[in-house]
Amino acid sequence: MTLPKPPGEGAATGSPDLRQGLDRRQFLRRLAGASVLAVAAGGLGAALYDPKGPAGAAGGKVLASLGDFRAAPPPAGKPRLATVHGADRRAMFDLGVKALGGMEAFVSRGDVVLLKVNAAFASPAILGATTHPDLLAAAIEACRAAGASRVLVTDNPINSPESCFEVSGLSGAARSSGATTLLPRPALFSPLTLPGGRLITDWPVLAGAFAGVTKVIALAPVKDHQRAGASMSLKNFYGLLGGRRNIFHQDINGVIAELGQLMRPTLVVLDGVSAMMANGPTGGSLADLKATNTMIFSVDPVAADTLGVALLGRAPADLPYLALAQAAGVGTMDVASLAPVTLTLDKAAG
Amino acid sequence: MAARRKRISRQQRWTAWGVLTVLAAIVVWLGLAQSRLNPAVLVALSPPPPPGAAASQASGRTFADAAWLESLPTAEPAGPTESYDAETLSDRIDGKAELYLAANFQEMSIRPFRLPDGTRLEVAIYTQATPTDAFAVLSSQRRPGAKPSPVSPDAYATENALYFTKGNRYVEMTADRAEASTGPALAALALKLAEALPAGDAAAAGQGAARDVKALFPAEGLDPGSVRLAASDAMGMEGFSNVYTAEYALPAGPATALLAERDTAETAAADARAFAGFLKQNGYAPTPPPAGAALPAGAVVLGTVGSYEILWTTGRLLAGVHDAVNLEAAVELTARLAASLKDVTP
Amino acid sequence: MRIVVARRVSQGFFLLLFLWFCLVATVGAGWMQLRGWPINWLLSLDPLTALGTMLATHTLYAPLLWGLGALALTLFVGRFFCGFVCPLGTLNQMTGWLARLGRAPKDRAEDNRPGRGQMVKYALLAFFLGCAALGGLQTGLLDPLPLVFRSVNLALLPLADPGVGVIHDASRHYEGVWWIGLVFLAILALNAVRPRFFCRMICPLGALFGLAARIAPWRIGKATDKSCGDCRLCESHCEGGCRPSGTLVVSECLLCCNCLDRCPSGRIGFSGRASAAGETAVPDFSRRGAVALLAAGAAGALAAPLWRVEDAAGLGRSPSLIRPPGSLDEERFLARCIRCGQCMRACPSNIIQPSVTTAGLIGLWTPALNYRLGRSGCQPNCIACGQVCPTAAIRPLSLSEKLGQGDYTAAGPIRLGTAFVDRTRCLPWAMGRPCIVCQEVCPVSPKAIAVREVFEPVRGGRLLLAGARGSTLALARPLAVSGNPASGDYYVRLLGAPEANPVRLVGGGATELTLAAALPAAAPGREVELLVHLMQPQVDPARCVGCGMCEHECPVSGLRAIRVTSENESRSGPGRMLA
Structure with missing residues (x-):
């Protein structure tokens, strides 16, 4: 690179040598600076260079599953499903879990347990549209007694999450029993594509709530549901979806069957102490409820729902998603294969 | 203005010419660049992809009749063969497809050709289930003023078109002009095509005691x-x-x-x-x-x-x-x- | 040759080139049409677009590499782009010169004194880069190249069309284009206040070049600090307002070279050393300038959430915001779109419009489809908008990707939205009038609009028969119905026989009806009802691509009876309308 001659003859006058030296040094410094910046700009451009242009879809990491949290199966012949009759949820919970080998069979010391409740609506516990706080409290205490290091409670409700958890009493029960409530927020959702899934593809799910979680227990009420026929343990998993998930109501049975493949829970508890017989899933009146005095404990949500639907006076055949879920390998409608036991609270207590 | 110096430095002169050289280089580059047509222009200039091509690609089925249109004596192919099945036929002949479908339509292939005298014509072969079906589509759309043609017993011709059946196939040949030579040229071509097409075994085609x-x-x-x-x-x-x-x-x-x-x-x-x-x-x-x-x-x-x-x-x-x-x-x-x-x- | 002559030639060349690129942006292979003209080249030369999209997307789209080249050259020789290339700079310089014809050199020099206002553009640059870093690319609002392309293409060029037909035979229309034109006029008018007002005070691209020019080893300057009297002729035509007679404001020099040319003693030159009379630069990083710049950048960063308060890109998105085919999802789209208007200019249907309110403030002047204003719906056999987008905010689609053919069969066609029939406005649905134009113009194969055929009783169509002979019915009272009963769309059926096949009316006067066939059991004294045969449109959302042909052609010309909204558009990914 040659230095262009300064124009005009004026430059020759003055204090020539000193000036020229200074100028030359400054020029070289600037030349170096400009070169460094130009190379830096070029390097940055090369690093971020995108010859093809953007892809149609946003892309990024896509999950394939929320996890398999099933515990080791009990020895053959031991019950994997228990039905408890009674009216006191706490006592029924203890009895039911004991029948399946105690909470220790599911939760080990140091486990982080996620309790998936149904907190869909900002509706008081007495109306039965949400998981009952007594059941939640019993579950939290049992997990802690079994040595769980942390117990989390979550759901992605339909109404505003804060109101839902507060009004339903679930926040209160979690606080007083020593569990943490995880309210859904955008950062907790990540896209998931279910392998072989038709509906749940590149769909936001509540994956953030599963971070560090080692066991999942789902606590669901038994409710009438206008579109699906009944909302029980499988339909409860709808609360793991984000986005404009109500588009799936166009194929409700298909999506419930896929929800069963999304995540394999450790244990499901289906609370039919009172069942919402009509106007589901919101209810709103005590007249919609009926005392059915039953709680079902199962390692298999399909089996639990197969039994539970009878509480609504309907047959398993009325819920097409049960057969679809069974065909997809989520569980079995053959309840007898789980060596079920039936207990009644009063007798057992006596 | 008057104060402006007359003499300019060599450096200035060279820089000025350098700038002009760069501009000239840009002009040359533009001249080269403009000849590589933008994809949007290419798409605008080319005819839209025929739905039939897409359909046959999508369905992945092969059309046996396309083979008869590979080449015709004296006629130059003037475009690709397009084929349609019962699902896609209405893409091609919207409104008239029902007529063919009602007569047990199976498939159709069509291709443009050019005759030595420049006449452009389209040849379409419709395959129906039986010769009776082929006759049904031929007879139910017989054009008024048509004359019988010797190509086949039921063949008839208009000034620029010729229609005939052979076995269970119905063939339409339509030219873009109606000159004195068009009719004989079409007839000659039709005779060759009719010879090539299989007669179709009436009994096998489900005619029973025909x-x-x-x-x-x-x-x-x-x-x-x-x-x-x-x-x-x-x-x-x-x-x-x-x-x-x-x-x-x-x-x-x-x-x-x-x-x-x-x-x-x-x-x-x-x-x-x-x-x-x-x-x-x-x-x-x-x-x-x-x-x-x-x-x-x-x-x-x-x-x-x-x-x-x-x-x-x-x-x-x-x-x-x-x-x-x-x-x-x-x-x-x-x-x-x-x-x-x-x-x-x- | 003098350098100023070369500069003027260069400015003229790039201005003409710019106008040529505007002129030829019509899709076609003619010389005055798009052909292969690189109409985005000047936009690609703009390093602010490169820098802004780099900050917003963390990628550099290949054509924008040109911009880094322009920036790199500036690092060595200063703001050559402002002085020799920028078409808006040239227009500003020309209007400023015209506004000062006949003014004395002293007055001119006074106009060119450096002022504090020149700091503003650096604050604007910092502000825009702050926005871009958080994903809201707003540089295009004031970046001179998108601005001048948008203004000339949308506001000026259409003036040459009606009646004259310079570019298009029919006139082009752009929504709210007044504002674009007024901003452009204001920018030109401001040159009466100060020469190159926009370049000196506002231009964020000039600010970026100004920062780069500070380090340039080659620069304009005085060769000697010896006092040179007070003629200030060098400043009489100084475009940058950079005080070549005294302490040179090096970041403001536009390389117009007028000082060099006008100095009667030839003291000013372009060389590899600092001006002998001293140099400075704005903003002064050692003093308040740095604080102001940081504050502006922080304001930009803070403004990013502010753009989003209305959530116009998310839940608050207008359903009528339909982006051109191939547009990225709204978030990524707004990180790239520089509002240059090339897509709007190139669209042969004239349906791509600069959004004024549809896309929210964050999307001011970004492209949105308006099927009423254009000349047709989005044509299936056209990919122009994506091919002329300089930043790939609208991806350059191939035709097979747009139509979902070939390799893209599994992905299906690009959907812009879904058409919805407004049954309260649709003629066959609401008013018993045959129509079905929307179904006819639907270009999707098989058609995305199905028809539901019904026979509806016509008001006043209950008719008492005075006689029936073959296929002719005599009426007891004259027929009084709206519409033309002999149009072929009207049928009759015996009253009280809803299962019977209606028989078509083929003609008739006030008291006699001619039917296509005899009406069974018609006899004097019996009543028949006049029915209209209607085909009512129904959209199949799984097939509809939202091209808007139906909306454009709907004869309910005001608020159309079939309208496309953005539901189920491809670019939104999961969460569209259909499961």
Whole structure:
């Protein structure tokens, strides 16, 4: 690179040598600076260079599953499903879990347990549209007694999450029993594509709530549901979806069957102490409820729902998603294969 | 302005010329760049992709008829062959597809060609299930003013087009001009194509004991180009299918003969009753035949103002006279048709 | 040759080139049409677009590499782009010169004194880069190249069309284009206040070049600090307002070279050393300038959430915001779109419009489809908008990707939205009038609009028969219905026989009806009802691509009876309308 001659003859006058030296040094410094910046700009451009242009879809990491949290199966012949009759949820919970080998069979010391409740609506516990706080409290205490290091409670409700958890009493029960409530927020959702899934593809799910979680227990009420026929343990998993998930109501049975493949829970508890017989899933009146005095404990949500639907006076055949879920390998409608036991609270207590 | 220096430095001069050189380089680059057409321009200049091509790609099926259009003697292919199945046919001939589908359409291939004299023509081969179906699509859209063509017994030609069947295939050849040489050129090409196309085994094609029903129409007074086969909804009656009609000019006035063959004599009789019922619904009333008229056994005579019908069956054949302008014409055609059917084994 | 002559030639060349690129942006292979003209080249030369999209997307789209080249050259020789290339700079310089014809050199020099206002553009640059870093690319609002392309293409060029037909035979329309034109006029008018007002005070691209020019080893300057009297002729035509007679404001020099040319004693030159009379630069990083710049950048960063308060890109998105085919999802789209208007200019249907309110403030002047204003719907056989987008905010689609053919069969066609029939406005649905134009123009194969055929009783169509003879009915009272009963769309049926097949009317006067066939059981004294045969459109959302042909052609010309909204558009990914 040659230095262009300064124009005009004026430059020759003055204090020539000193000036020229200074100028030359400054020029070289600037030349170096400009070169460094130009190379830096070029390097940055090369690093971020995108010859093809953007892809149609946003892309990024896509999950394939929320996890398999099933515990080791009990020895053959031991019950994997228990039905408890009674009216006191706490006592029924203890009895039911004991029948399946105690909470220790599911939760080990140091486990982080996620309790998936149904907190869909900002509706008081007495109306039965949400998981009952007594059941939640019993579950939290049992997990802690079994040595769980942390117990989390979550759901992605339909109404505003804060109101839902507060009004339903679930926040209160979690606080007083020593569990943490995880309210859904955008950062907790990540896209998931279910392998072989038709509906749940590149769909936001509540994956953030599963971070560090080692066991999942789902606590669901038994409710009438206008579109699906009944909302029980499988339909409860709808609360793991984000986005404009109500588009799936166009194929409700298909999506419930896929929800069963999304995540394999450790244990499901289906609370039919009172069942919402009509106007589901919101209810709103005590007249919609009926005392059915039953709680079902199962390692298999399909089996639990197969039994539970009878509480609504309907047959398993009325819920097409049960057969679809069974065909997809989520569980079995053959309840007898789980060596079920039936207990009644009063007798057992006596 | 006046103060501006006249002398400019060499550096300035060189820089100025350098700038102009860069501009000239840009002009050269632009000249080169503009000749590489933008993809948007390429798309705008090329015809839209034919839906048929997409359909055959998507369905992945192969079309046997495309093979007949690989090459034709003396004609240069002027474009790719497009093929359609029952699902995609309406993409190509929206509005008319029903006619083909009703006659057991199977597939269609079409390709443009160019003749040595520059004539552009399109050749379309429609494959129907049976020769009868092919005849049905040919006859039901016979163009008015068409002349018979020697290419096949049922072939006919217009000034710029030629239509024929061979076996279970129906072929349309349409040129873009109607000059004196067009007709012979089309006919020559059609003869070659007709030779190449397989005759189609009538029995294998499901004709059963094949009988050429349309040959049973008596020749006297028949307009040879008027023989038609309605594959479905004949005479406007829903469910009345596979009915041949032929128009006659009689001394007493025009009338149409109809013939339909059914699987059993019972079906033929039932269809005759149903058609008579349909006519009654539409305002026809039983009419006494003129005295002394010798009608076939069981013939029913119906009439309304200016239109008369006579229906009968003989074995598996349903026969009749349709829309005769007066009773005399109806009776006369009945006699002729009955005579023609006399020797036919029922 | 003098350098100023070369500069003027260069400015003229690039101005003409710019106008040529505007002129030829019509899709076609003619010389005055798009052909292969690199109409985005000047936009690609703009390093602010490169820098802004780099900050917003963390990628550099290949054509924008040109911009880094322009920036790199500036690092060595200063703001050559402002002085020799920028078409808006040239227009500003020309208007400024015209506004000062006949003014004395002293007055001119006074106009060119450096002022504090020149700091503003650096604050604007910092502000825009702050926005871009958080994903809201707003540089295009004031970046001179998108601005001048948008203004000339949308506001000026259409003036040459009506009646004259310079570019298009029919006139082009752009929504709210007044504002674009007024901003452009204001920018030109401001040159009466100060020469190159926009370049000196506002231009964020000039600010970026100004920062780069500070380090340039070659620069304009005085060769000697000896006092040179007070003629200030060098400043009489100084475009940058950079005080060549005294302490040179090096970041403001536009390389117009007028000082060099006008100095009677030839003291000013372009060389590899600092001006002998001293140099400075704005903003002064050692003093308040740095604080102001940081504050502006922080304001930009803080403004990013502010753009989003209305959530116009998310839940608050207008359903009528339909982006051109191939547009990225809204978030990524707004990180790239520079509002240059090239897509709007190139669209042969004239349906791509600069959004004024539809896309929210964050999307001011970004492209949105308006099927009423254009000349047709989005044509299936056209990919122009994506091919002329300089930043790939609208991806350059191939035709097979747009139509979902070939390799893209599994992905299906690009959907812009879904058409919805407004049954309260649709003629066959609401008013008993045959129509079905929307189904006819639907270009999707098989058609995305199905028809539901019904026979509806016509008001006043209950008719008492005075006689029935064959296919002719005599009426007891004259017929009084709206519409033309002999049009072929009208049928009659015996009253009280809803199962009977209606018979078509083929003609008739006030008291006599001619039917296509005899009406069974018609007799004097019986009543028949007049029915209209209607085909009512129904959209199949799984097939509809939202091209808007139906909306454009709908004869309900005001608020159309079939309208496309953005539901089920491809670019939104999961969460569209259909499961």
